[in-house]
Amino acid sequence: MRNYSKKGLSLAFIFVLLFSMTACSGEKSTSGKAKEKEKVELAQGVTKDSVKIGTIGVQSGALAFIGTPYFEGMEAYLNKVNDDGGVNGRKIELVKKDDEFKPDKAVQAMESLVYDDKVFAVVGQLGTPGVMATESIVKDEGIPAVYFGSGAKQLTKSGENFFPVQPNYYYEGKLMAKYAVEEFKAKNVVVIYQNDDVGRDGVEGFAEGLKELGKSGLLKEEGKLAVGAADTDFTVPVQKAKSLNPDVVIVYSLAGATTGILKEFEKVNFNVPMITTYSNADASFLALAAPGAPNVIENLHVMGWVDAKPEKLKPLMDAMAKYFPNQKVINAYTMAGWVAAETFVAGLKEAGDNLSWEGYIKAMNGLTFTDGLAPEISYVKGKREGVTKMALSKVTKNDKGAFIFELKTDYTEFK
Amino acid sequence: MVEFFQNVIAGLETGSLYALAALGLVLIYRTSDVINFAQGEMAMFSSFIAFTLFQQTMSYPVAFLGAIVFAVVLGFLVERIFIRPASKATLVSKMIITLGLIMIFNGLASAIFGIDMHPFRKALTMDNMTIGEVIIQPNAIFIISITLVIMAILFYMIKNTLMGIAIRATAQNETTAKLMGVPVSKVYSLSWIIATVLGAIAGVLIAPTTNVSTTMMAEVHLKSFIAAVLGGFGSFVGPVVGGFVIGVFDNLVGYYISLQWKTVIVYALLIIILIVKPTGLFGKVHRKKV
Incomplete structure (x- = not known):
């Protein structure tokens, strides 16, 4: 009698389990369609009024003298864009991660940006060791990555979602x-x-x-x-x-x-x-x-490769004076950070509301950007050399x- | 032949700086058995002091002497605050303390002086001399000379003064030295002070080449360590010879054999020397008698 009741209990449990699983999958199939539709329209990190992007680079230690002005340049440009109303009504939110110029920390930072912070794109990752160490993650995930603070030639062949700007050595x-x-x-x-x-x-x-x-x-x-x-x-x-x-x-x-x-x-x-x-x-x-x-x-x-004529530099100088008034160092690294943000935003404008990863990559593939500090950046016909005019x-x-x-x-x- | 002499003189110049720093390492090792891994960072900190003083006063002697005075205080404080309280700790623990000091001094230097590189003037800025076709910088002669003078003073002190005898006695056997009335604690302090001063001098003299930065001593410290190993940690003469050998050998191998492979060749040869003579060129094997 005891055995029968045990068997019955087990069967009932399996039944309940199967039922609940079916119910769950059913729920997924009905409301999931709507979610999938939403996913196609907006990739991770994108909402109606914001786009979250991430960046990685050295911000502490002996090489922080590179990262500090570089990220300030990037933030100055993004602040300016946001203060002007953002891109298509979306403000750009920047998540910064410090890798101390160490590849292992860069990998952790990239995983955190892509999987935890769920950023839309990685912009201006700084430093060849970190860029090389995280290349496979960016490649596997297919997340758009714009501008690398690296002259490694490998980046020209890394994939469709890689958009180098800085000339390779x-x-x-x-x-x-x-x-x-x-x-x-x-x-x-x-x-x-x-x-x-x-x-x-x-x-x-x-x-x-x-x-x-x-x-x-x-x-x-x-x-x-x-x-x-x-x-x-x-x-x-x-x-x-x-x-x-x-x-x-x-x-x-x-x-x-x-x-x-x-x-x-x-x-x-x-x-x-x-x-x-x-x-x-x-x-x-x-x-x-x-x-x-x-x-x-x-x-x-x-x-x-950066056109540093005073008239070209004026927007950068004005933005730095406004957002980083105490910063006396405005150098090539500041300009590089500015160009990184500038290039990403150019692609964002080109993509319009089609902010899936595919949509952004498609827009970037049609981009020839000549209004920035760099003389010309073009990704047309799969070009990935970055700036070629020097x-x-x-x-x-x-x-x-x-x-x-x-x-x-x-x-x-x-x- | 011009190139040969040019390379030898340059090798002697950098080699003398390796020798100075190596001597500091050995002095601490002989007296307290500790290898001070933070020697390079302490020298870097002293170089920043020299740089700051030079910016304030524009006087090289003030900057140079200021760095030495600072090194005296720094060496004393490091020994009293970090090393002496750990006198009963194992050697490994003491060495880990010096590894920790690397982080402390590097972090402090970044926080106080910033992370940029700064150019620093040479001790002597007069025009180069030309002997035959060999170009000699007066500053190179100054560096080699000052190194030799400092080492001569140090050797004289160790051999002929009471304090030197105390250092040698402590180096040989701490307990016996104590029993014989040697103020061992003072010997430790003095060793750390002298070693820090030697490092500071090496730092200030190499700064015009490497620029003043938080990473300026990385290469010099590594080479000085190798010089000490090559010459023998058990000897005071060895590290000096080791420093000169590495400086000159590096250049001659680079010029006459292969620039790209010079590091590999030089250090492979050093390893062979150490296999043949594990205690270094001037090190002695101490056998315990039963």
């Missing part, structure tokens, strides 16, 4: 080759490069650029000189470079190493035209490098004796 290297050949009429070039992703992409691009121009002979194998980013003694690469008697030297390294290289040039009085990456196209670099190399720095040319500026002294960058060429592409 490989492409910049190619363009440097064009300038070395056409502007400097170089016959013998030496490249001193930082032995990491930045420098290696740059030197590869430079060699490829020479090859495409039919001038491979300009750069010999012994003319590729590697330095470490944290090196304290640059005697060897500079001695080697000098012994090769080049007519142009490409310095493909970031501020710290470039400063050391320039000091060594100054020490041995090595006067030769130099071209360096856009990463050094900033007044803070000049303030750091010029005291140790006051003579040879005037041989330095930098690549640039110009060359030369370091020179102004009337007050201060070192400045003077634009020397038009913004051109490698063709």
